[in-house]
Amino acid sequence: MLFYRGLKPALGWLFLLAVLGWTHSGMAAQMALDQANASASVQAIELDAHEQQWIRDNPRVTVASVQYPLYLFQDEHGQWSGLNNDVLKRVSAMTGLQFEHQESFSTDHMLDRLQSGVADISTTLAMSDDRKAFLDFSHAFGGAGWVFVGHANTPRVESFEQLAKRVLVLPARHALEDAIRRDYPSIEIRSVKTYAEARALVESGEAYATIENEIGAQLYPLGMLKVGALVEGKWEADHLAVRKGMPQLLSILNKALEAFPAAELRAMRLKWLAGVSPPPVPSVWERLVEWACWAMGVIGVFGMLSLVWNRRLAAVIKLRCAAEKELGDQLAFQHALIDSMPDPVFVRDLHGRLIICNRSYEEALSVRLDQMQGRLLIEVDAFPETTARMLHDEFIAQLQTRKSRFSKRQLLFKGGSREVYQWTVPFYSGDGKLRGLLGGWTDITQRRTESGCRCLQ
Structure with a gap:
């Protein structure tokens, strides 16, 4: 009876693995079909005038390529193939650039070609501090x-x-x-x-x-x-490495990678990299359980499967609750951390709408978070109208240039003019996409008053 009881989870797992394997195969086929359909109707990305002119002046980009099987290699016909070559083809369809491969025979040889200007980009170089001295790296597209x-x-x-x-x-x-x-x-x-x-x-x-x-x-x-x-x-x-002095090309490649459909990229990686890693060698116990499962599989499989499924579902729910609690604890800590900062701090999205701020920000502007959240600075009665408009325009311009800003300046608040040290920096998601601005300021006038400083300003 104990042996029969122990078989329940094993038989359930066997059935589940078969279903998951069938589902994975179906998803792989569907993603490959989606990739083929997407490649047939690629839409060009929007480029500014400088980038379009750069492509007209430099229609061909030389790629320093080294044989790196599955990622980049020459097939039996001498044609370049692999995951990275598929990515370049997609970028070419989106931008109009033509990529010409120039074979290198080692990493050192490839780096020398990029340093000397013989080649423009590489697709197989990892990022490092010494390489950043003469290379710029695009957004990551895998790894x-x-x-x-x-x-x-x-x-x-x-x-x-x-x-x-x-x-x-x-x-x-x-x-x-x-x-x-x-x-x-x-x-x-x-x-x-x-x-x-x-x-x-x-x-x-x-x-x-x-x-x-x-x-x-x-x-x-x-x-x-x-x-x-x-x-x-x-x-x-995985980055595209671009030699220094080609900011337009780097910008074009980044825009293409940002517009790259995630499903298509997953399908490409699955096409080339699926099945490379060998399956783990089963232990003796796992082999015995597998043999027992096949021997007793015809006895009450569907009845035992329901019991195993319920137990598995309970375990998943327990794990999810634990994960939600951990996430809640992290969010609470982050809120406590930002609220503990003495200087005003805020976070705004890509349109300039307020996502979150700390208590110092609320106190400095005499407006609560619930009155400002999700709204533009010019929609909130927090600054004089001219100041709000100026700051909002600066935020939008900074989101377009993606440059950090640190400045000492005079700002007109409702309570009068104050000298502040203002900072705003763009922040990105884990996949390298721009998500908004993080900023704040230090009230220099208030600091001087509190410290009793009477020095000339």
Whole structure:
């Protein structure tokens, strides 16, 4: 009877996994169909006059391309293909730019071409501090983690501490090289030209480990190699790297990426990257449970499934309630934090409407949050009309330029003119989209009065 009882959740899980697998396949097919339909009717994005003129003057953009299977590679016909090439094709359809690939043979070679101006952009470079000196990076459109790759006969590499006084081999000018040299000086770093050379040194035992993109690490047979843990706190976001001095091109690419349909991007990633990572090896217990499930699957499956489903639903509800409570606690902490700030602070959306402010902001303007929330500054009787109009116009202009602003100025409040140090900065969502402005000010006049300062202003 106990064995029969233990089979209930196992049989339920088996049925659920089959349903989920069928659903995932259906979604993949639908996304691929949506991608094909979307590619057939791509709408051009809106560009300003300077950007349109730049495209007319520079219709062809040279791409420094290195063979990076699945992301960017040459097929059997010598044509460039892969996820990043599909992204460039979509950007080309949206902007009219024509991208010409120029093959590079290593990361170092590709960086040299960008530095010298021979090439304009790259699609496979990770962002790093030294590269920012001569490259600008577009908004991210995906990414993956970094993983350690070691020898199959050595312990699985879990962290940088495990590599102390050992040889870590990396392709020259790797995105993580400077950070590793700075934070882990005890690690001996050896540079080679390509990832293939790095793998060969690990296989031969001349190096203890290397670091690869988690997708790239699974592309080739591991042989004498073993994939270790993810590199903690390091994420390789997918960007388009543009050489310095081409702000119009960077702006055009960012607008195209912002207008890129999320469903189409997901379909592209699924087309190229689905199934790269190997499934985890089941444990002995999981194999025994699977065998038992198949042996007893014909006995009361549908009746037991309802019990398992109810238990699973209760667990999901419990987890959701816990997540909602945690989110509520975080929001309460954020409200307490912003209210504790002595200077006025506010957040406005893309149209200049107030999202939230702290108590200092309410007290400075003598208006409550519920009277201002969701409204423009010119719609609230908080400032003199001329001041409100001026500040609102500045907010809209700043949202268009996306530049931070810090200034010491005189502002006319209802209680009179005051000298303030005003700051406003754009803020972005996790996917890099502009969401609004965060700002505030420090009342210099009040500070001087409170401190008893009589110095000349």
